[in-house]
Amino acid sequence: MxxxxxxxxxxxxxxxxxxxxxxxxxxPRPGDAQALKQQGIPHWLDEQLHLAAAGTGPGPECQQKLDSAVMRIKYDAGEGWAALDEMRPLRTLDQPVDALWSLNQPDRKLPYQERVRPRLDLAAATVIRAVYDPAQLRQVMTLFWHDHFSVNAADSYTAPALPAYDAALRAHALGNFRDLLEAVATSPAMLIYLNNRSSRGGAANENYARELFELHTLGRDAYLNTQYDRWRDVPGALKGAPEGYIDQDVYEASRAFTGWSIQSGQDLGGYKAPNDGRFTYIESWHDNYQKRVLAAEFDSYQPPQNDGHKVLDLVANHPATAQFICTKMVRSLLGGEPSPELVKAAAATWLDNRQRPDQIARVVRLIALSPQATANWGAxxxxxxxxxxxxxxxxxxxxxxxxxxxxxxxxxxxxxxxxxxxxxxxxxxxxxxxxxxxxxxxxxxxxxxxxxxxxxxxxxxxxxxxxxxxxxxxxxxxxxxxxxxxxxxxxxxxxxxxxxxxxxxxxxxxxxxxxxxxxxxxxxxxxxxxxxx
Structure with a gap:
């Protein structure tokens, strides 16, 4: 009985x-929690960080799931295309931008469903990877960075660049933040989404520079333009260490990124660029005159891309960036109101390891080994x-x-x-x-x-x-x-x-x-x- x-x-x-x-x-899968108890969290972290550092693939089972997955694509006949209803493999995954660039060409007659297919392929693959990829921590952090450096790939112009963008975020998810930041800054997906691809001297587009400061690095709390409208008045600026940023910094940074573009068939004065969507630096579009960002002086006529690189160095190394991103990371991983002590320790680790290739991994490890890592259940x-x-x-x-x-x-x-x-x-x-x-x-x-x-x-x-x-x-x-x-x-x-x-x-x-x-x-x-x- x-x-x-x-x-x-x-x-x-x-x-x-x-x-x-x-x-x-x-x-956990069945048995995972018991295995973790036996091996210990530090050992599990070592394995996960090794998988991320080695750049390993998603594992045989996960790869088989990705290779065999098919998803319906269906649309009615339109001007220039026939009706379609078929089950199609996720064939845009891991494709470089030039392999998919023709999807967004206005002279090519394609339905919207074809143009944005890379977004659906990647969304479906993300679910499969979350379930089957052994590199679970890398998967978690890749999604964290996708939200942090968010682009909208439901837009038919951005979608062809999404698989390459995902590959870049995945490669740097537990690496060095400065390297990750440049991968994002030079990504066709971000250049298209925030309009920097058309930014040039005399008509600098501020969208990317604004979000670089507000969303990607220093954060809204470090925006001090409500208190100061001259750079010299910002606390610490005269010592070369401003506590935050003002609109002048955004304007000047936008000038630093003029000429950071993509190859889209532009006429460059007797030379026509390829039309393949890859990143390019167009010297003739760059504002070469002197600049000042975060109290740092930029001399005129620097080597190619030097101005933009210097901006990325400044924001990546700023203490406000460490505070902002570590607060966000703790909140995302653990939930609830972040512990000030844990955020302070994470920010210190972030700054101490700015030059290390595993900077982000070291911060995640500190968070994962903290007492708060398993506190606040249901936070x-x-x-x-x-x-x-x-x-x-x-x-x-x-x-x-x-x-x-x-x-x-x-x-x-x-x-x-x-x-x-x-x-x-x-x-x-x-x-x-x-x-x-x-x-x-x-x-x-x-x-x-x-x-x-x-x-x-x-x-x-x-x-x-x-x-x-x-x-x-x-x-x-x-x-x-x-x-x-x-x-x-x-x-x-x-x-x-x-x-x-x-x-x-x-x-x-x-x-x-x-x-x-x-x-x-x-x-x-x-x-x-x-x-x-």
């Missing part, structure tokens, strides 16, 4: 290992990608490319590579927990379990053993599998809402067996305990 597991009250927190793997990875909501990946990893649901899944994640608030403004997705919890976003989040759990987008969905009963026959045991099984503890959710409330007794067979919507057990798994995933991290 099988004795049903008692239904305990909610409140049992998951293990520290389970919490850690939901913050520095996309959640922030999982983002939709985290929800999808952690549910799939915990339950073994097979994941592949799916445009409806990407669309449901969009509806839940996470518009992968398509956030409309350069500030990235909101940090505030109320955005992620709004009524419309919550409905979509619940659909993500239910749709994954039932195989709406990627059949067959969850093989529930086969995993559950005797627990499949009793509602109380079923809830305890999925609570343990998804939350690291059989008593992590309010099982009594869940069963009560379904009018089920703990010692009765699972029944949902008058259906039993596999259907009911899939639903119970999804309902546990809908619980606040699983929705938070």
């Amino acid at each position: 099988v004795v049903p597991t008692p239904v305990a009250a909610a409140g049992a927190a998951p293990s520290q290992e389970w919490i850690f793997l939901n913050r520095f990875a996309y959640g 922030r909501p999982k983002r939709p990608l985290e929800l999808v990946a952690s549910f799939a990893r915990a339950t073994g649901i097979p994941v592949t490319a799916s445009e409806p899944l990407v669309g449901t994640m969009d509806s839940a608030g996470q518009k992968l590579y398509a956030w409309p403004s350069p500030d990235g997705h909101p940090v505030a919890d109320d955005y992620w927990l709004g009524a419309q976003n919550m409905r979509a989040r619940w659909n993500l759990a239910l749709g994954l379990a039932e195989g709406w987008w990627m059949p067959p969905g969850l093989s529930a009963t086969a995993q559950m053993g005797p627990a499949a026959a009793h509602s109380g045991q079923a809830v305890a099984f999925w609570s343990d599998r998804l939350l690291g503890s059989p008593t992590a959710i309010d099982a009594a409330a869940l069963l009560g809402g379904l009018s089920l007794a703990a010692d009765t067979p699972p029944m949902v919507d008058n259906k039993t067996g596999e259907f009911a057990n899939r639903r119970l798994a999804a309902y546990v995933a809908m619980s606040p305990a699983f929705q938070l991290r």
Whole structure:
């Protein structure tokens, strides 16, 4: 006789290992938390940082998933193209910008769906990588930098440059910030998105320079133009160490980046540039006269790109950049209000390691080994990608490319590579927990379990053993599998809402067996305990 597991009250927190793997990875697979407890967090970090430093691929299983993934592309006939409805491989992944550049050419007749296909390919691949890539920490940090250096690739001009942009962020995700900053500054995706590709002397475009200071480096708190409108008045400026920046710094920096462009067939005075979308520096477009940025004097007629390089050096090495990015990193990884002591320690590590190739890795390691790394359980909501990946990893649901899944994640608030403004997705919890976003989040759990987008969905009963026959045991099984503890959710409330007794067979919507057990798994995933991290 099988004795049903008692239904305990909610409140049992998951293990520290389970919490850690939901913050520095996309959640544990069965056995991962126990393995982490045995090997220890420092050893796990060493392995993850080695994978990132070695630039390894996504691993055989993940690569096979990427290679075999197909996703529908469908559109009606239009002027210059026939109707199409086909399942297509993710063939734009990892392509250099010149291989995809023809997608955005206005003289080429193509539907919008073809022009923005790289964005959907990468979004689908991101889900697959989050579930299957062994380099989980690199995956987490790559998405962090995508949000930090956000571009909107739902725009047909930016989309062809997105795969190369992703490759650059992935390569530098745990490397040196100054190197990462230049990779972003010279990326065709960023040059297109923030309009620097057309910036030239006498008509400098300020968009990139403004976001470089406000979003990419020093941050809004270091904007001091509300107090000072002359550079000499900024505290520390006369000593060559201004505490923040003002509009004059933005204007001058925009001049420093004139001529940083892309090859798009421009007529350069008797020479026509190739039309392949690659980064180029156009000397004749550069404002070569003297400049002043962050109290540093730039002499006239410097070597090619020197002005822009000097700006990147100044902002990358500024203490405000360390404070801003480390605060954002701690908040993103751990949730809640960042500990001032931890941010101070992270910023000091950031500055002490400015010249090291693994600067970012050292900061992440400090955060991961801090007492706060597994404190504050439930401090922030999982983002939709985290929800999808952690549910799939915990339950073994097979994941592949799916445009409806990407669309449901969009509806839940996470518009992968398509956030409309350069500030990235909101940090505030109320955005992620709004009524419309919550409905979509619940659909993500239910749709994954039932195989709406990627059949067959969850093989529930086969995993559950005797627990499949009793509602109380079923809830305890999925609570343990998804939350690291059989008593992590309010099982009594869940069963009560379904009018089920703990010692009765699972029944949902008058259906039993596999259907009911899939639903119970999804309902546990809908619980606040699983929705938070």
